[in-house]
Amino acid sequence: MAVNNGQNIFTDKQDFEDQYRDKFIQILGKYYGECTDQERYNVLARLIAEKAREIQSTSYIHANKQVYYFSLEFLLGPLLENYLLNLGITDVVAAGLEEMGTSLQKLAAQEVDPGLGNGGLGRLAACFLDSMAHEGMAGFGNGMRYRYGLFRQEIKDGRQVECTDNWLANGYPWEVRKDDSSVLVRFGGTVVRHEGENGDFWFSQEGGQVVKAVPYDVPIVGYGAKTVNKLRLWSAEPAEEDFDLDAFNAGDYARANKFRSDVEAISTILYPNDSGEHGRILRLKQEYLFVSAGLQSILRAYKDKYGEDWDHFADHVCIHTNDTHPAMCGPELMRLLVDEHGVDFNEAFDIARNAISYTNHTVMPEALEKWPINTFRELLPRLYMFIDEVDRRYKEQLLADSNGNTDLLASTAVLWDNTVRMANLSILFSHSVNGVSDLHTNILKQSVLKDFYKLRPEIFNNKTNGICHRRFLAQANTAYAKLITEAIGTGWLDDANELNKLSAFENDVEFLDEMDAAKREEKERLAAYVKKTTGIEMDTNTIFDTQVKRFHAYKRQLLNIFKILYLYNRMLDDQSYKPAPTTFIFSGKAAQSYTFAKEVIRLIHSVADVVNNDERIEGRLKVVFIPNFAVSNAQLIYAASDISEQISVAGAEASGTSNMKLMMNAALTLGTYDGSNIEISELAGPENIKIFGLRADEVQQVYASGTYFAQNLLNQNPTLARIVNMLTDGSLARLSGNFESIHDYLLINNDPDLVLIDFDAYVKAWEELTQSYADRRSWNARALHNTANSGFFSADRTIREYMEDIWHV
Ligand code: GLC
Numbered sequence: 001m002a003v004n005n006g007q008n009i010f011t012d013k014q015d016f017e018d019q020y021r022d023k024f025i026q027i028l029g030k031y032y033g034e035c036t037d038q039e040r041y042n043v044l045a046r047l048i049a050e051k052a053r054e055i056q057s058t059s060y061i062h063a064n065k066q067v068y069y070f071s072l073e074f075l076l077g078p079l080l081e082n083y084l085l086n087l088g089i090t091d092v093v094a095a096g097l098e099e100m101g102t103s104l105q106k107l108a109a110q111e112v113d114p115g116l117g118n119g120g121l122g123r124l125a126a127c128f129l130d131s132m133a134h135e136g137m138a139g140f141g142n143g144m145r146y147r148y149g150l151f152r153q154e155i156k157d158g159r160q161v162e163c164t165d166n167w168l169a170n171g172y173p174w175e176v177r178k179d180d181s182s183v184l185v186r187f188g189g190t191v192v193r194h195e196g197e198n199g200d201f202w203f204s205q206e207g208g209q210v211v212k213a214v215p216y217d218v219p220i221v222g223y224g225a226k227t228v229n230k231l232r233l234w235s236a237e238p239a240e241e242d243f244d245l246d247a248f249n250a251g252d253y254a255r256a257n258k259f260r261s262d263v264e265a266i267s268t269i270l271y272p273n274d275s276g277e278h279g280r281i282l283r284l285k286q287e288y289l290f291v292s293a294g295l296q297s298i299l300r301a302y303k304d305k306y307g308e309d310w311d312h313f314a315d316h317v318c319i320h321t322n323d324t325h326p327a328m329c330g331p332e333l334m335r336l337l338v339d340e341h342g343v344d345f346n347e348a349f350d351i352a353r354n355a356i357s358y359t360n361h362t363v364m365p366e367a368l369e370k371w372p373i374n375t376f377r378e379l380l381p382r383l384y385m386f387i388d389e390v391d392r393r394y395k396e397q398l399l400a401d402s403n404g405n406t407d408l409l410a411s412t413a414v415l416w417d418n419t420v421r422m423a424n425l426s427i428l429f430s431h432s433v434n435g436v437s438d439l440h441t442n443i444l445k446q447s448v449l450k451d452f453y454k455l456r457p458e459i460f461n462n463k464t465n466g467i468c469h470r471r472f473l474a475q476a477n478t479a480y481a482k483l484i485t486e487a488i489g490t491g492w493l494d495d496a497n498e499l500n501k502l503s504a505f506e507n508d509v510e511f512l513d514e515m516d517a518a519k520r521e522e523k524e525r526l527a528a529y530v531k532k533t534t535g536i537e538m539d540t541n542t543i544f545d546t547q548v549k550r551f552h553a554y555k556r557q558l559l560n561i562f563k564i565l566y567l568y569n570r571m572l573d574d575q576s577y578k579p580a581p582t583t584f585i586f587s588g589k590a591a592q593s594y595t596f597a598k599e600v601i602r603l604i605h606s607v608a609d610v611v612n613n614d615e616r617i618e619g620r621l622k623v624v625f626i627p628n629f630a631v632s633n634a635q636l637i638y639a640a641s642d643i644s645e646q647i648s649v650a651g652a653e654a655s656g657t658s659n660m661k662l663m664m665n666a667a668l669t670l671g672t673y674d675g676s677n678i679e680i681s682e683l684a685g686p687e688n689i690k691i692f693g694l695r696a697d698e699v700q701q702v703y704a705s706g707t708y709f710a711q712n713l714l715n716q717n718p719t720l721a722r723i724v725n726m727l728t729d730g731s732l733a734r735l736s737g738n739f740e741s742i743h744d745y746l747l748i749n750n751d752p753d754l755v756l757i758d759f760d761a762y763v764k765a766w767e768e769l770t771q772s773y774a775d776r777r778s779w780n781a782r783a784l785h786n787t788a789n790s791g792f793f794s795a796d797r798t799i800r801e802y803m804e805d806i807w808h809v
Contacts, residue, residue, distance in 0.1 A: 009051050009089050009225075016089075016096035023047050032100065038170055040102065041080070041110035044093075045173035048083055052219035053176075056228035063138035064316065065809050068298055069129065070142045070329060071322035072290065073122030073270070074231060076218070077631030078111040079174055082130075082471055086223040113632040114167045115149025116233075116270060118591075119550040120465075120657050121361050123631065124436075124795075125322055127468040127657075131799035133222025133229045134494075137809050139799075142294035144286055145175075145216050145233035146270045153589050153628040158605030158735040162592050175216040175233070182214045183296040184239055185289050191381045203339065205382040210239040211263050213293035223470055223493060234293045236266035272591035281379065284371060288380060291328045292336075295319075299336055310343050314354035318807040321358045321430070324369050324422040329356055330429025331386040339382070349390060357432035357806045359463070360423070362654050363440070363448050364554070369422040376420045387425065391415045394428060398455075411451040427452050427459075432806045434463045436655040437676040439696060443651060461805055464679055465655040466795035469496045472661045473787075476635035479518035480666065484787075487511065496794030499664075503788045512780040515666065519642070526640035529633065536624055542581040543773050545670075546662065547645035548629055548637055551590035551597035554652035558600055558742065559755045560584070560645055561607055563763055564623060565723045568610070571617050580770035583622045587629040587637060599741050601625070606732040606739075634658075638665045642783075643769065646671030647762065649753045651696035653677075660793035666783035670769055672758070676793075683789040688782040692765035693758040702754060710751040720759055 010016040023043045024032045032040065081104070084090040094104040117123060125141065132139030149165035189208025195201045213234045220229040238260050248256035266285045302317060321329055333352040337343040343351070361367075377384040391414040398409055410416065414424045427433055427449070435441030441462035445453040453460055470493055474481045484492065487505055492498040505511040523540040530536055538544075547560050567579050586604050590597030608623035626633060644662035646653075646669055653675035663669060663680055671677040672693045681689045694702065702708050714721040724746060726732055727739040746756065773779050791797075803809040 009087060010092050010096075013092050013096040013099060016092055017099060020044065020047055020096065020100075037102070037106060038110050041107040042171065042173045044107055045080055045111070048080065048087070049174050049176075049219055051087065052083060052221045052228045055221075055225060056219055056230060065318065065807070066138040066140065066316065067132065067318040067320060067807050067809065068140050068142050068294065069125060069132075069320045069322060070291065070294060070326035071122070071125040072144055072286065072325040073117030073322075074125045074129070074141055074143045074233075075117035075119075075122035075631055076114055076126045076231075077123075077471065077635075078108065078113055079218075080108050080111055081475055083221045085470060085475060086130075086134075086221045087225045111632075112167045112170070112172070113630045114172070115151070115165050115630060116143070116146055118150060118270070118272060119588075120655070121323060124361075124465055124657060126631075127466065127471075127795040128799060128802075129220045129229065129231060130222065130468045130471070131466070131795040133220050133227045134224065134796055135799055135803065136222070136227045137799075137803060138227075138229065140229055141220070141231035141233075142290060143231065143233050144267055144270070144290050145235045147235075147264070147268045148270070150270050150272065150589065151592065155601075155605065155625065155627050158602050158609070160590055160598050160601045172216075172218075174218045178215045178217055181297055182212050183293050183300075185211045185213050185292045185296075187211065187285060187288070187379055189381065191385065203382060203385070209263070211266065211289065212237045212239040213289055215293070215297065232294070232297070234267065234290050236263050236289055238263045272593070281375060284376065284379060287325055288328055288332070288383070291326050291332050294326075295329065295333055295336055299341070308341060310337060310341060310347075310351060313351050317355055318809070319356045320802075320807070321356060321426055323359065323361050323367070324426050327358075327369070327422040327426040327429075328380075328383065330425065331383050331390065334386050334390075335383055338386075345389070352429055353431050356430050357434075358426040358430040359434050359436065360440075360444060360449070360654075361436055363443060363652070370419040371422070373415060373418050373420055384420075387414060387420065390428065408451050408455065412455065423449075424452075431459060432461060433459050434461045434806065436463065436465045437679060438462055438464060439651070439673075439675060439678050440654040443696070463798055463801050463806075464676060464793075465657050465660070466793050466798035467657050467660045467664070469493075469499075469664060469791075469794045469796075472635065472638060473664050477518075477522055477639035477665050479521040480515070480639065480787075483511070483514055483518050492791075496791035496796060499788055499791040501788075502784055506781045506784055506788070509777060512777045512784070515780045515784060516776055519640070519666065522636075522639040526636045529636055530624060530626060534624075534627065538583050538624060539581070539619065539622065542583045542622065543642045543770055544585055544640050545582050545643040545645065545770075546585045546637060546641040546667065547647070548585065548587040548626075548634060549656075549658050551588050551594070551600055553596055553745070553753050555648050556753055556755055556758075557586065557588075557604070558753075559647050559758060559762055560586075561600070561603055562720070562723050562755065562759060563766055564607060564611065564621065565726060566719065566759075566763055567621055568607075568614075568617065569719075569722060571620070572614075579620060579767070580773050581620045582770060583624055585624050585626065585637060585641070587626040587633070589629055596741060596745060599739060602736060603727075603732065603739055603742060606735045609735050610732060634661075638662055638667075641665065641667040642773070642779075643667055644669045644671070646674070646677050647693075647758075648672060648674045649755075649758070650674040650694055650699050652753070660790065663786045664790040664793065666780075666787050668769065668779075668783060668786065670765060679792070683792055684786050685789075688785045690765045690769045692761040694754060699754060702757065708750070708754075708757070710747055710756055713751075713756050714747075717756075717760070720756060724756075 021032050027043055084093055097104050129141050149167045151162040152165045154161045154163055187209045189206050191203050192206050193203055214237055215232045215234055218231040220231055244256045271283050319329055330352045334348040337348040395413055435444045445460055488501040527538040527540055530538055570577050604625050611621050611623055638661045641662055644667040646659045650672045656675040669689045673695045727743045
């Protein structure tokens with residue numbers, strides 16, 4: 001692929017400077033010299049966005065097939081530096097800015113990091129947008145423009161405090177509001193049956209609440225700048241000015257604005273994915289709003305291009321549903337085709353199923369959404385009729401095919417037990433269902449979705465996740481990326497498989513030493529950030545041992561803390577015991593209402609308080625929690641890490657993607673045989689990764705056998721019992737009290753994530769791994785081997801697989 005060197009965007013740094021200066025008057029009505037860094041960043045981003053849109057207007061017009069990626073979450077991260085890289089204009093812009101007395105770094109630091117996602121699922125969606133543009137296909141994102149991001153995490157007295165993330169406070173220079181593309185979405189009201197003269201009939205939904213969905217488009221620039229796609233984010237507004245003037249005049253401002261605030265609430269916040277708040281009606285409204293608005297705008301564009309030729313809709317349009325949140329795409333597409341375009345019911349079902357595909361991202365029961373039928377039907381009466389009828393026909397057919405066996409019905413029907421089951425809805429309407437790692441897809445086939453697999457095995461397939469290697473290696477780890485490029489050229493940016501060429505350097509002592517220096521540089525960068533944001537010092541001579549991800553019981557941050565307590569206790573007991581000097585890095589958010597996960601964050605801070613302040617351990621161990629995990633600080637953390645902790649209980653993590661980012665950044669994985677760790681271990685080879693603990697099938701055996709009793713295990717393991725006791729005996733209570741609920745989780749809930757079972761194997765694996773750090777060249781050779789074999793995990797590869805097997809682009 002031709003890589004754009006940016007010359008047709010700015011001929012040279014002077015040309016850039018001229019165009020940039022002009023923009024200030026145009027946008028802000030004042031000169032560059034009068035502006036703050038924030039304003040300068042804003043104008044720069046507006047200029048680059050405009051350049052991107054110029055390419056966009058020509059890039060997908062001729063595409064024969066368009067893919068729409070429906071996702072309630074997109075964690076974009078900062079865009080400026082990424083887009084400069086992708087457009088090939090980093091150098092010319094940086095040079096121009098220097099000339100103007102500022103720096104790219106300074107302006108880039110002004111950029112917000114929109115928190116429009118919870119974690120892996122939302123970041124995957126953003127990586128996919130990047131790769132779709134890079135692969136030159138017409139692939140668009142469809143999501144929600146939440147007024148506030150997830151939340152800004154602050155730590156007070158060791159506890160997580162959630163603060164409003166007002167990411168739009170300074171405007172978002174990448175987006176454009178498209179008023180003329182707004183559509184209406186109706187909630188509630190009643191369904192009216194109309195009859196024609198010749199006995200024909202049709203339905204309409206009337207009354208209720210009508211919401212105007214207004215799109216904001218963000219350009220998505222692919223590396224090499226051949227294709228620029230867009231991400232469309234919907235915002236909810238009142239359809240017409242419904243302002244109660246009487247109430248206002250009477251001084252009741254709240255009532256005067258009530259309608260507006262009811263509507264705007266729909267796009268106000270992003271729901272935390274594991275908070276148990278899914279019953280909230282607002283969440284259902286969000287899901288329907290972005291589904292209906294997205295589909296309406298797709299149908300509009302389709303009709304402009306192909307007229308009412310709905311038979312061929314699926315030849316030109318793919319609708320990909322990211323998890324169950326867009327599950328209503330199937331029935332809503334049917335509703336629009338039948339009610340608004342006169343398509344026959346059966347035909348509409350076939351069109352929908354041929355167009356729609358679904359990715360499952362988790363086996364956690366709380367994520368398999370269900371809605372009470374009554375709530376659902378009241379809010380979406382016409383849509384419900386479609387679900388009801390499709391489900392009725394499905395059940396009838398299934399009973400006929402299976403000689404009246406109702407087992408399959410109970411597991412696969414959509415409407416069951418007074419609920420609408422969204423995973424079942426997604427599957428019923430999809431021609432493809434995929435998991436996100438080999439192990440995960442097998443678990444779907446063999447257990448979670450086994451009955452669906454029995455009925456339609458041909459629709460199941462695996463698409464192992466990937467990550468944007470340009471952002472997470474080239475951009476995040478500048479020191480290492482420079483070294484890589486000097487060694488193998490720039491081809492790896494375009495094609496991550498070229499990283500393989502690095503294998504030739506695994507015995508090159510000079511290269512390995514330079515790698516060491518590069519890692520050191522990245523550690524310094526992270527240390528400076530941590531010092532600035534928390535005041536904590538990090539010793540860059542130590543191993544940086546990293547676990548960064550959402551806080552969740554199954555991810556077992558607790559196991560990591562127990563290991564640290566083990567090392568601490570042992571050092572106090574035995575002065576000759578000297579573990580490798582290590583800085584343990586944690587970062588991540590816990591859902592606001594997920595008490596256990598928040599307690600684990602508090603525990604980390606308490607352990608840090610005890611360990612970091614105990615002079616007897618001579619600074620050998622240090623625990624650092626980096627607040628407010630987001631794409632931007634994640635980039636710093638990955639680059640600086642030596643060890644990648646991926647220690648979820650096997651069978652629970654669908655894939656994981658921080659494991660891939662860290663592998664690529666030359667960190668050695670210490671992990672269980674879970675999710676994509678398995679594929680990482682196959683690619684890295686057994687000497688270059690440390691696997692420990694129960695495997696997924698063994699975990700299932702423990703659960704099934706019913707013979708595991710956590711208390712028994714503790715009775716036989718005094719070392720571990722001592723650690724568990726520390727939770728409640730006051731030794732960790734200095735900051736803010738004991739940890740009874742964690743103690744209960746282990747002993748009353750009987751250690752549901754098998755932390756205690758895996759503990760010994762984990763500690764042993766950690767000790768073996770860290771002991772080998774002393775021989776730094778051999779360590780770096782193994783780390784390099786990881787990078788060299790990480791090309792498979794580029795999202796470019798994942799997207800090519802989706803294109804070939806699912807979307808047929
Ligand atoms: C979810 C899963 C995680 C996966 C990600 C992307 O966040 O929990 O395992 O990597 O989705 O598929």
